[in-house]
Amino acid sequence: MADEENKTPRGEIEQPEASAVPERAREVQGETPEETGEKKKEEGSILFDWVRSLLGAVLIVVLLFLFVAQLITVQGPSMQHTLYAGDRVLVLRAGLCDIQAGDVVMVHQFNAPLNETIIKRVIAVGGQTVDIDFYTGTVYVDGVAIEEGYIAERTYSAEGTDFPLTLAEGELFLMGDNRNHSTDSRSTLLGPVDERYVVGKAVFVIFPGRSAQYTGELPGSGERDFSRIGLIR
Numbered sequence: 001m002a003d004e005e006n007k008t009p010r011g012e013i014e015q016p017e018a019s020a021v022p023e024r025a026r027e028v029q030g031e032t033p034e035e036t037g038e039k040k041k042e043e044g045s046i047l048f049d050w051v052r053s054l055l056g057a058v059l060i061v062v063l064l065f066l067f068v069a070q071l072i073t074v075q076g077p078s079m080q081h082t083l084y085a086g087d088r089v090l091v092l093r094a095g096l097c098d099i100q101a102g103d104v105v106m107v108h109q110f111n112a113p114l115n116e117t118i119i120k121r122v123i124a125v126g127g128q129t130v131d132i133d134f135y136t137g138t139v140y141v142d143g144v145a146i147e148e149g150y151i152a153e154r155t156y157s158a159e160g161t162d163f164p165l166t167l168a169e170g171e172l173f174l175m176g177d178n179r180n181h182s183t184d185s186r187s188t189l190l191g192p193v194d195e196r197y198v199v200g201k202a203v204f205v206i207f208p209g210r211s212a213q214y215t216g217e218l219p220g221s222g223e224r225d226f227s228r229i230g231l232i233r
Contacts, residue, residue, distance in 0.1 A: 069203075070091050072091055078119075078120070079121070082233075083119065086208075086209020087228075088207040089119070099201060101124055104121050104201065120182070120185075122174060129143070129164050139155055157186065158186060159183070170195050172192065172198070173185045174193055211228070
């Protein structure tokens with residue numbers, strides 16, 4: 001009789017305890033409630049770190065372009081063959097660099113009839129004397145002919161300024177590298193530029209414009225030369 005009492009009646013299936021089912025499922029999955037909670041916390045921490053790093057990078061970029069440098073797009077052919085129309089150029093803020101002869105600079109809001117943003121090369125600084133032989137196209141600074149490996153052609157256009165010209169302290173004499181297709185300090189529309197109007201020094205070509213030549217095609221309509229990406233010299 002005792003054996004019959006211990007037997008499960010036919011048609012009935014022995015049910016496991018309710019609490020045992022989820023525990024067994026978790027054991028099968030190999031994950032406890034504590035482990036599940038820790039995994040969620042770890043995933044949330046990774047997402048938070050990723051978002052924080054992204055926001056930090058954006059903030060650094062914003063601060064860089066507010067106080068250290070800016071990107072500009074070159075307009076016109078006056079700086080060929082150093083810079084072409086459409087070139088994207090990194091400009092270092094003037095307060096962070098010492099502007100010298102030979103530097104390429106961006107100038108803005110100067111007090112002259114030609115009141116627009118320009119990018120030109122510094123030929124001479126305050127206290128120096130500039131002279132130009134328009135017959136040979138040679139430029140002299142303090143009586144010495146300067147080496148100009150960056151120019152597209154020699155300087156034959158006078159543009160109205162009288163030479164020799166001695167610069168006052170704090171003045172800069174600027175010219176485009178494409179000498180005979182540039183309005184610069186040779187012109188009475190600009191003349192010597194007060195260095196306080198220099199926004200910064202152009203230091204790097206980030207992305208090249210289209211390098212058209214004066215062979216019948218419009219400036220900026222040629223092919224992009226990606227080998228020009230790099231420091232501006």
